[in-house]
Amino acid sequence: MLIAVLGFILTLAIIYAAFTDIIVLRKTEDMGGSENAISILFVGNSQIFVGELPRQLKIIARTKDVEIIYKDISTHSNRGGTLSELKESAIREMKSTRYDYIVLHEDTLRLDIEEFLDDIQFLCNEARENDVIPVLYNTSGWNNNGKPDPMRENISTEAYKRAADETDAILINAGDAWIYAYQTISDISLYVGFDPRGPNHSSRAGGFYTACVFAAALFDLYIEEIPKDSRYKGSDAIDLAQAAWEFVNPSS
Numbered sequence: 001m002l003i004a005v006l007g008f009i010l011t012l013a014i015i016y017a018a019f020t021d022i023i024v025l026r027k028t029e030d031m032g033g034s035e036n037a038i039s040i041l042f043v044g045n046s047q048i049f050v051g052e053l054p055r056q057l058k059i060i061a062r063t064k065d066v067e068i069i070y071k072d073i074s075t076h077s078n079r080g081g082t083l084s085e086l087k088e089s090a091i092r093e094m095k096s097t098r099y100d101y102i103v104l105h106e107d108t109l110r111l112d113i114e115e116f117l118d119d120i121q122f123l124c125n126e127a128r129e130n131d132v133i134p135v136l137y138n139t140s141g142w143n144n145n146g147k148p149d150p151m152r153e154n155i156s157t158e159a160y161k162r163a164a165d166e167t168d169a170i171l172i173n174a175g176d177a178w179i180y181a182y183q184t185i186s187d188i189s190l191y192v193g194f195d196p197r198g199p200n201h202s203s204r205a206g207g208f209y210t211a212c213v214f215a216a217a218l219f220d221l222y223i224e225e226i227p228k229d230s231r232y233k234g235s236d237a238i239d240l241a242q243a244a245w246e247f248v249n250p251s252s
Contacts, residue, residue: 026049026052026055026072027052027054027055028049028071028072028073029070029071029072030054030055030058030069030070031069031070031071031097032069033067033068033069034067036067037067037068037069038066038067038068038069038100038101038219039068039069039070039071039097039098039099039100039101040054040057040068040069040070040071040099040100040101040102040103041070041071041072041073041090041093041094041097041099041101041102041103041132042054042070042071042072042073042074042102042103042105043073043074043083043086043087043089043090043102043103043104043105043123044074044081044083044086044103044104044105044106044137045074045075045076045081045082045105045106045107046074046075046076046081046201047105047107047137047139047141047200047201047202048072048074048103048105048137048139049072049074050192050201050202050207051192051201051202051203051204051206051207051208051210052204052207052231053202053207053210053211053214054070054072055070055231056204056207056208056210056211056230056231056232057070057211057214057215058070059211059227059229059230059231060208060211060212060215060221060223060227060230060241061215061219061221062227063223063224063225063227064215064219064221064223066215066219066221071093071097071099073086073089073090073093074086074105082106082119083104083106083116083119083120083123084115084119087119087122087123087126090102090123090126091126094126094127094130094132095130099130099132100132100133101132101133101134101135101218102123102127102132102133102134102135103135103136103137103172104120104123104124104134104135104136104137104169105136105137105138105139106119107139107141107156108155108156108159108160113159116159116163117159117162117163117166120136120163120166120167120169121163121166121167124167124168124169133170134167134169134170135169135170135171135172135218136160136163136164136167136169136170136171136172137172137174138156138157138160138171138172138173138174138175138176139156139174139175139210140153140174140175140177140178140179140190140202140206140210141156141175141200141201142156142175142200143191143200146189146191147182148175148178148179148182150179153175153176153178153179156175157173157175157176160173160175161173170217170218172213172214172217172218173213174210174213174214176247177209177210177213177243177244177247177248178190178206178209178210180243180246180247181209181240181243181244181247184243184246185236185239185240185243187236188205188236188239188240189203189205190202190203190205190206190209191203191206192206204231204232205232205234205236205237205240207231207232208230208231208232208237208240209240209241209243209244212240212241212244212245213244213247213248215244216244216245216247216248216249217248222241222245223241223244223245224238224241226238226241
């Protein structure tokens with residue numbers, strides 16, 4: 001009985017530690033690479049790191065001989081994961097380290113849209129002053145019974161499209177890409193089943209699919225082979241990679 005109680009307490013402690021970032025259960029950076037490596041700075045909230053997007057992008061891009069290194073300074077949205085709170089850290093990173101791209105994300109449905117646009121404009125201007133290409137990441141973080149919620153996604157997508165138009169930044173529209181995947185592939189599951197951090201996060205399958213969308217949109221990469229060290233190796237992985245390519249390149 002005592003052992004069972006201690007086990008339960010330990011489980012709760014691990015969940016609490018992970019949730020509060022006392023224990024970091026993710027790879028926040030992988031900056032070791034050649035001088036030709038493409039370097040990416042990720043800035044946002046848990047929609048970036050749950051599902052291991054940065055790491056999965058690095059792994060799948062390698063199959064096409066594209067070397068990516070990255071740093072992820074994202075944190076949970078209720079503990080400083082807004083662009084307003086992260087912008088000073090992002091500026092320090094861009095001034096101290098060479099980055100080719102900065103990926104920016106924020107949950108637009110929780111914010112005043114003008115504040116969101118101001119923060120995006122500010123960070124895009126700072127990025128260009130440091131020779132960094134700004135990328136806006138519209139995530140798939142709104143679901144209804146385990147499937148994307150088109151109504152809420154549309155609100156987010158319109159905000160990101162406006163931001164991209166006003167800043168001339170690259171838009172990665174993963175929100176609409178997820179809707180497309182659910183429409184074209186049967187029985188997929190891209191959201192995490194249970195997560196104390198919230199119900200709208202990517203599973204590893206979702207992170208893999210989003211990484212394929214990034215690879216196609218940023219680097220024109222069509223992932224046709226699942227690497228041995230892939231963080232996701234499900235039977236639908238190739239179908240997800242195909243859907244990502246089709247979404248980004250609808251006429252191909």
